Amino acid sequence: MRAQARTTISAPIEAVWATVSDPERMLSFMSGVTRWEVESDEPTGLGARYRMLMRVGSAEIGGLIEIVEWEPPHELAWTSITGIDQRGRWRLRPAPGGRTGAEIRLAYGVAGSGLAGWMAERIAAPVVTSHLRSSCHQLARLIDHEQTRERAAARRATQAG
């Protein structure tokens, strides 16, 4: 099953990339995500591994994931090593007016789980989609807020100068 959400953020693509690629900041905007721990020597980049969990229904679901695409500042994709099967992606594109279009996709399932798996994927879909939507909103708000603070800091610096 695939779930996705997108948003447009009033910030340059580099600022958005800096946030979505930083494992330390995942918990501050990813909705429903209860864990996002670095499990590799390198915290970011191709081959970086994280242990992640997302609360869906009565369980926290996820597992060990690995970054399989790392093209700053456009594409970030991961795939599951253990836990449920999943493939996720952040897709960033510049939008008119110095803004950035951000899209998150998550394909998930449990291979070999038959009819119950088919049902579970579909019943979980609205929850997962709503988590992704809130994540997009929270990401936009977080970056907006940071941009405002940066601009304010810059103004203060010029006034003080």
Added chain:
Amino acid sequence: MAVADRARSNGHTAQERHQAETEHGSQGSLLRRALREVASQAQRRIPRADLDERDPDFIRERLPLMWLMASLWYRGEVRGLGNVPDSGPVLLVGNHSGGNMTPDTVVFTLAFNTYFGVERAFYQLAHNLVLSMPGLGSLRKFGTVAASPQNARTALEAGAALLVYPGGDYEVHRSSWEGNRVDFDQRKGFIRLALQQNVPIVPVVSIGGQETALFLTRGERLARLFALDRLFRLKVLPISLALPWGVNVGDMLGHIPLPAKITVETLPPIHLRDEFGPEPDLDEVYDHILRLMQDTLDALAAERRLPVIG
């Protein structure tokens, strides 16, 4: 196999049996003989514990089904799994509810397996009768092993997480109005086990199971009357009102549980020797753990607005 066939295969002739019956005479003894036969049958069916029977792929493929049951039927909620140490042997000690259908086990087993991954060895001790029940053989693939001190030691020595319900059949069939009480019947074997293996105890407190049917009585006197305690290690012959049976005696065939909301809270680990000294007193530890679990259960009960609905 019928009782008579069984007797014959054990080398008794029909005449001998007839003699024995006339000697004992009463119907009671006939019933006892029949029960004894069933008991020996059940004994034979108890699988020898083999930790290798746990099958991670099998568990993984069943997770969606368990997730559907836990999420839709029980609206399960498991909190505090982060309290369980990330690796190494640990003894999870739970209060047990819900008759023989044990919804708390379904909800917790799912949550544990998704949280830590099916790769982490996780075993559950279950009553002998559960494992010898026809049709429940697949439980062994989930890591369920017959409750015995030996099996418990083997699992912990292998570095696994082990879930035990000290209250067992006694607690699981308590009446519905005692639903929010932790009752281990003074069983302290789990503390001895934790001390012997030097593993931390993580209490797992659950609520809601006793609302999946109307449990009336444990029927301890009935169990003694039929000598179930000696024959099957069963201290109880519970009576409840449950779907689809109406009056449900024994709960041997299970029942359709009401969709009660199940909430489970996992507490921080207790390292017995750190907290109670090098030679902890069993009674003191028992009282401490019971009080801790009861306090948690009281808090969970206070959160609940309505029975079943949660």
